Amino acid sequence: xxxxxxxxxxxxxxxxxxxxxxxxxxxxxxxxxxxxxxxxxxxxxxxxxxxxxxxxxxxxxxxxxxxxxxxxxxxxxxxxxxxxxxxxxxxxxxxxxxxxxxxxxxxxxxxxxxxxxxxxxxxxxxxxxxxxxxxxxxxxxx
Numbered sequence: 664x665x666x667x668x669x670x671x672x673x674x675x676x677x678x679x680x681x682x683x684x685x686x687x688x689x690x691x692x693x694x695x696x697x698x699x700x701x702x703x704x705x706x707x708x709x710x711x712x713x714x715x716x717x718x719x720x721x722x723x724x725x726x727x728x729x730x731x732x733x734x735x736x737x738x739x740x741x742x743x744x745x746x747x748x749x750x751x752x753x754x755x756x757x758x759x760x761x762x763x764x765x766x767x768x769x770x771x772x773x774x775x776x777x778x779x780x781x782x783x784x785x786x787x788x789x790x791x792x793x794x795x796x797x798x799x800x801x802x803x804x805x
Contacts, residue, residue, distance in 0.1 A: 715796035723788035734790035741775040762805035
């Protein structure tokens, strides 16, 4: 039995997001209405621009020597308005070193629109990111 989606990981640049627990990708397209009063009851539409966003939730790390993408790097990139490359795909291991053969791979560039850090009592620190995709998204397979 295959564990579909179990090891879907997000890389920002070439670095995995630290302790990633959940990632989502959304692609929404605006619809431009072409109908008018003379169209009767049937509306007609044309496709407009596509807006894509991603959200990721992760464990937070305060280790400045961490080899993963953490909330400090995210805050720095957001502050600088840095456009960053991303890759979202399924891997064969949780450390994300070997992409799963035949899995869908999404890649492109994004800006960080939101960084949120949680410091709960008697629980793990977490952070989340909202990413605004800018430009074209490449869809391929590993």
